[in-house]
Amino acid sequence: MTTDEERKTIDRILHKDEKSLILVHKKYHKVIFQFINRKLQNYHESEELAQDVFLDFIESLRDFRYQCSIKTFLFSIAKNKVIDVIRKKKIKKILFSSLPSYFVEGLKTILIDDEIERKELQSKIKRVLESLPNDYQLILRLKYIDGEKVAKIAEKLSLGFKATESLLFRARKAFRKLYENIPI
Secondary structure, three states: OOHHHHHHHHHHHHOHHHHHHHHHHHHHHHHHHHHHHHOOOOOHHHHHHHHHHHHHHHHHHHHHHOOHHHHHHHHHHHHHHHHHHHHHHHHHHHHHHOHHHHHHHHHHHHHHHHHHHHHHHHHHHHHHHHHHHHHHHHHHHHHHHOOHHHHHHHHHHHHHHHHHHHHHHHHHHHHHHHHHHHOO
16 A cells, blocks of 8 residues: 555656655665566666666556555566566577577578668668757757657747747658658
8 A cells, every 4th residue: 555655755756856756766776676687687687677667657657546555566567577578588589499590590681681771760860850950950859859748848948839839840841851862
């Protein structure tokens, strides 16, 4: 069950109180990491997964129904993440061990080609973005890289909502035009 203090902490976090979130992270990070690392036996993978647990915690906090403690909630997220990782590893192991070696090599080539294409695409997007005017770069970064909503962007840029939408429309249009004309 959630204590009154935990309810207050959750309410503060929901109201964007960073100190409360930092306190929760400091209080539970070590035990969450240790739990994950006992299962995965990989320090770096466990550390990354522990950070993911806290990101999921923040994202799912609005749906928190106060039926358990914060610690229990965090551990249930961690347990599910560990199960997902183990399941993916088993699937890969089973898949790759049962396939003929020539087929596995072919898959590796395809995956490498996909990775090269992805990197080329990232490079092209970066070049296009950097060639745009600064205000277009900023609004596109806020919207598509930082994932901000238009209202939040308007607030950050001290613009009206309609002016922000208009700027975003022009920035997208300019991006598309440049993107279509720049070779990979």
